[in-house]
Amino acid sequence: MMDGLENFDPAAILGSAKDWFAGIFLQADTLYQGGIIIVSFIIGLIIYRLIRHKAQRAIDKLKLPSRAKRIVCNLRKLLFPLITLFTIFFITSIAGSEVIGVNVALINGMMKVILAWIIIRIIAQFIDNSAVRNVFATTIWILAALSIFGVLEQASVTLDAIGFTIGDFRLSALAVIKSIFYLFILLYFATFASSFAERRVLKTKGLTRSSQVLISKVIRVTLIVFALLIGITSSGIDLSLFAVFGGAIGLGIGFGLQKGISNLFSGILLLMDRSIKPGDVIELENGTFGWVNNMAARYTEIVTRDNKSFLIPNEEFITQRVVNWSHGNSLIRLEVSFGVHYNSNPHDVKAMAEAAAATAHERICSDPTPICHLTEFGDSSLNFKLRFWIKDAEKGVTNMRGAVMLALWDVFKENNIAIPYPHREIFMHSE
Numbered sequence: 239m240m241d242g243l244e245n246f247d248p249a250a251i252l253g254s255a256k257d258w259f260a261g262i263f264l265q266a267d268t269l270y271q272g273g274i275i276i277v278s279f280i281i282g283l284i285i286y287r288l289i290r291h292k293a294q295r296a297i298d299k300l301k302l303p304s305r306a307k308r309i310v311c312n313l314r315k316l317l318f319p320l321i322t323l324f325t326i327f328f329i330t331s332i333a334g335s336e337v338i339g340v341n342v343a344l345i346n347g348m349m350k351v352i353l354a355w356i357i358i359r360i361i362a363q364f365i366d367n368s369a370v371r372n373v374f375a376t377t378i379w380i381l382a383a384l385s386i387f388g389v390l391e392q393a394s395v396t397l398d399a400i401g402f403t404i405g406d407f408r409l410s411a412l413a414v415i416k417s418i419f420y421l422f423i424l425l426y427f428a429t430f431a432s433s434f435a436e437r438r439v440l441k442t443k444g445l446t447r448s449s450q451v452l453i454s455k456v457i458r459v460t461l462i463v464f465a466l467l468i469g470i471t472s473s474g475i476d477l478s479l480f481a482v483f484g485g486a487i488g489l490g491i492g493f494g495l496q497k498g499i500s501n502l503f504s505g506i507l508l509l510m511d512r513s514i515k516p517g518d519v520i521e522l523e524n525g526t527f528g529w530v531n532n533m534a535a536r537y538t539e540i541v542t543r544d545n546k547s548f549l550i551p552n553e554e555f556i557t558q559r560v561v562n563w564s565h566g567n568s569l570i571r572l573e574v575s576f577g578v579h580y581n582s583n584p585h586d587v588k589a590m591a592e593a594a595a596a597t598a599h600e601r602i603c604s605d606p607t608p609i610c611h612l613t614e615f616g617d618s619s620l621n622f623k624l625r626f627w628i629k630d631a632e633k634g635v636t637n638m639r640g641a642v643m644l645a646l647w648d649v650f651k652e653n654n655i656a657i658p659y660p661h662r663e664i665f666m667h668s669e
Contacts, residue, residue, distance in 0.1 A: 274326065274330065275326065275348055277329070278322055278325040278329055279322050281322075282319070282322030282323075285321050285325075286318040286321055289317065290314070293317060294314060297311055309363045312359075312363060313359075313360065316359055319352050322352060326348065330345045330346070347386050347387055350386045351379075351382070351386055354382040354386070358378050358379050359375050362374055365426075367426075370422075370426050374422075377419060397412035417469060421465070423469075424465035424466075425465045427465070428461040428462050428464070428465035431461055432461045435454070439457070451515075451516065451533050452506065452510060455506065455535060497551070497553070500553050501535070502535050504553045504556045505533055505534070505536070505538070508533070508552060508556070513555075513562065516530050516531065517529060517564070518530045518562055518563075518564045519562075519631040520560055520562050520563065521560070521561040522558070522560060522561075523560075526548055526550075527543070528540045528542035528548070529541060531547070536552065537549040537550060537551055538550050564631065568630070569627055570627065570629070570631045570635070571625055571626070571627050572627070572638055573623055573625050574624045574639055574642050574646070575613075575623050575624075576621075576624065576643070576646060576657070577618075577619030577622065578619060578650070578655050578656065578657060578658070579655070579656035579658050580618075581656065582655050582656070584622075587610075587620070587622065587655060588611075588612065590649045590650070590655070591608075591610040591646060591649075592608050592610050592624070593649070594646050594648070594649045595608035595610075595645065596608050596626075597645065598638075598641045598642045598644070598645035601630060601638060602627070602628060602642075603628060603629060608625065608627075609625055610622055610623070610624045611623050618658045618660070619658045626638075626642065
């Protein structure tokens with residue numbers, strides 16, 4: 239049962255904040271130190287603006303790998319806090335001397351905060367993702383700043399006072415913030431570890447391509463699930479709390495993610511039964527023809543001959559008919575139909591067509607050999623079917639049919655074999 243907000247008095251907290259602010263910042267020494275800090279930041283900003291372009295040009299001239307150059311460019315932005323830090327240190331050494339005798343406790347704390355920011359940003363360069371790097375650095379720096387000024391414990395107590403109780407469990411703002419932070423860190427490391435494991439698995443030569451993709455997906459899903467569970471429980475949130483809403487929320491999520499879960503398990507089934515795997519040449523019912531470039535958790539990427547990428551849900555490969563041209567055996571038979579004039583000798587036409595197909599292109603297999611059959615005595619032509627084999631359908635099949643038809647055209651022209659075409663005769667009768 240929810241008891242509402244407890245141990246939380248906004249008026250008392252606001253009064254404490256006013257007293258703390260007045261006791262620290264509305265003092266003569268504090269005002270002097272604040273002025274020194276502001277002047278130092280202004281001087282640091284001016285110097286940084288004067289040298290940043292020269293520093294960037296110097297970095298551009300360095301012959302470094304792209305990753306190293308990116309890190310150096312990011313570190314260039316630390317010139318501003320670094321210059322400010324040295325400026326504050328120089329002015330403080332003068333202001334804190336026996337001659338002037340200004341209290342520099344606040345300035346020392348500010349120098350520690352700036353130094354912490356510089357160190358944290360340098361360490362954070364090991365994180366590739368810029369958004370993750372910025373969030374990580376900012377969060378750690380805020381904690382360090384609160385600790386340096388001695389208000390971390392007070393801030394924790396204040397956040398912990400903001401909360402409510404559900405049954406025997408109390409949920410506070412501090413627990414929520416911890417959960418978000420832990421989840422953020424653990425999910426990033428889970429993603430990083432799964433990407434590393436995926437690269438290692440893909441380099442393993444003893445596994446088939448489909449087995450590599452399947453193992454990679456299982457590792458990624460397992461690590462992410464463990465990261466979610468550990469992130470929630472490590473912040474002190476009892477998972478049994480969610481059992482109250484488990485039925486309704488689970489039902490809603492089930493309907494909302496029905497297609498997503500269906501596509502996920504469809505992709506796993508495809509990888510397990512090896513009916514479709516990366517590199518296969520497939521054809522769908524709608525006429526889409528191409529090869530499997532990537533099998534993701536929700537979709538399979540099909541790249542066509544014109545370099546178009548079709549992202550097809552995995553469920554469609556389970557529920558619809560799919561022609562896998564390279565399933566089991568990559569040997570593929572193609573067929574070309576043609577007709578010749580009745581004046582032609584069908585035995586000669588058959589031999590010429592088979593010889594033309596055998597030499598039409600280097601991609602056409604010599605074993606099995608091309609074969610031609612007389613299939614019909616048509617209305618105005620002798621109709622044939624010429625069949626030949628290729629092993630690399632991913633390089634195209636239409637171009638092979640075109641090459642064979644051009645070879646037939648050439649050999650028929652050389653041997654005066656006529657290809658009939660429709661024509662009409664009109665007879666005029668006079669009465």
